[in-house]
Amino acid sequence: MKVQGKMFLWLAAFILVIAIVYGVWSKEPAGTTALFLAFGLSVMIGYYLAFTARRVDQLAQDNDEADVADEAGEVGFFSPHSWQPLALGIGGALAFLAVVFGWWLLYFGFPLILIGLWGWVFEYYHGENRTQ
Template sequence: MKIQGKMFIWLSVFILVMACVYGVWSKEPAGTTALFLAFGLSIMIGFYLGFTARRVDTGAQDNKEADVADDAGELGFFSPHSWQPLALGFGGALAFAGVAIGWWLLYFPAPLIVIGVWGWVFEYYRGENRTQ
């Protein structure tokens, strides 16, 4: 994870330099803002990966003498099926359409987004897995 964190930090430095050069040369605010936002996203991911790498065991990708088989095994729990992302996708698409068409359209996807988020957060707290 250290390597990925360093890669994102170097990427963010590159994006910052390119954002400054682009902003000075083009004087175009939309692209310059997009590049600065990309810098912010890249630095957040790099900081998170570097921060997390200090708290977890060293992975095979951080060992220069590791084999491919050293990284085999269970990576975590992933939900086998879930309908909640579909509801959030439809709700998000309608919400962004509401920004483009008119703010009144946001009244329709708001319940769909709330139901999708609620269902996704509490997906495994139903039935026998429910806390008492």
């Protein structure tokens, strides 16, 4: 995590320089504001990663002598047969298309997003008192 924290902090410094140069030369407020917001986000992510790196054990990516196999292992649980990401993807696509073609598309996209989120959150929940 130390590497990622340093990378984001260096990226933040670069974006700050670019934001200042862009703001002075272009005198355009929207792009300048976007660059300063990108600077702030990079600082937040970099600080979080650097702060977290001090509290966790050293990872293989922080060790110059490490092999690729040192980070091998279980990454997490991923549902092999979930249809919820498809519903979220279609709902999100319709919501973004609503910006282009008309807000009426949100009537179709928003329920799909809600159904997808509800299904994904409660996909493996079977209730407290369920009997087998």
